[in-house]
Amino acid sequence: QVQLAESGGGLVQTGGSLRLSCAASGRSFSSYIMGWFRQAAGKAREFVAGISWNGGGTSYADSVKGRFTISRDNAKNTVYLQMSSLKPEDTAVYYCAADGDSAYIRGYGYDYWGQGTQVTVSS
Numbered sequence: 001q002v003q004l005a006e007s008g009g010g011l012v013q014t015g016g017s018l019r020l021s022c023a024a025s026g027r028s029f030s031s032y033i034m035g036w037f038r039q040a041a042g043k044a045r046e047f048v049a050g051i052s053w054n055g056g057g058t059s060y061a062d063s064v065k066g067r068f069t070i071s072r073d074n075a076k077n078t079v080y081l082q083m084s085s086l087k088p089e090d091t092a093v094y095y096c097a098a099d100g101d102s103a104y105i106r107g108y109g110y111d112y113w114g115q116g117t118q119v120t121v122s123s
Contacts (some may be wrong), residue, residue: 001026001027001031001112002024002025002026002027002028002029002098002099002100002111003024003025003026003112004022004023004024004096004097004112004113004114005022005023005024005025005114005115006020006021006022006045006094006095006096006114006116006117007020007021007022007117008020008021008117009094009117009118009119009121010119011117011120011121012086012103012119012120012121013086013121013123014086014087014088014121014123015023015085015086015123016086016117016121017082017083017084017085017086017096018083018086019080019081019082019083020036020081020083020115020117020119021078021079021080022034022036022078022079022080022095022096022106022114023076023077023078024067024077024078024079024098025077025089028100029062029074029077029098030054030074030100031053031100031107032053032055032099032100032112033051033052033053033098033099033104033105033121034049034050034051034070034072034096034097034098034099035048035049035050035052035096035098035099035105035107035110036047036048036049036050036070036079036081036094036095036096036097037094037096037097037110038090038092038094038095038119039092039093039095039116040089040090040091041092042094044094045095046061046072046107047107047108048061048064048081048094049062049064049068049069049081050060050070050073050077050099050105050107051070051071051105051107052104053075055071055072055076057104057105058059058070058105059099059105061107062074063089064083064090067074067083067084067085067086068081068083069081069082069084070080070083072107075093078097079096081094081096083119085113086119086120087121088121089120089121090119091120091121092118092119093116093117093118094117094118094119095113095114095115095116095117096113097111097112097113097114098110098111098112098115099111099112100112106114107112109123111123
C-alpha cells in the first residue's frame with residue numbers, strides 16, 4: 001500500500017505560480033504511475049497530469065498543457081506539480097494518486113489517493 005499526502009496549496013493571484021508536493025510512504029513508490037487530479041466545487045474530478053514510474057513519460061490535460069509540469073523524485077518518494085500562469089478556472093482541490101495496475105499513464109483506475117490540497121486563484 002501507499003499513503004499519500006499533498007501540500008503546497010494556497011491562494012494565488014491570476015498569473016501566479018504554485019508548486020504542489022505529494023509525499024508518499026509505503027512500499028515501492030518508484031513502481032507506481034503517479035497522477036494529479038482536481039475537483040472544483042460542483043464539478044466532477046478530472047485528470048490533470050500523470051507521470052511514469054521513472055519520470056520518462058508524462059501526460060497532461062489539454063487545459064493545463066504548457067502551464068503545468070509534473071515531475072517526481074523517487075529518492076524522496078515525492079511527486080510534484082509545478083503550476084504557472086494560473087487562472088481562476090484552475091481553482092479546485094488538487095489530489096495526487098498512485099496507479100499500481102497500469103503499464104501506461106491513464107486518467108482513471110488509480111488505487112491510492114491523498115486527502116487533497118486547496119488551490120484558489122483570485123481574479
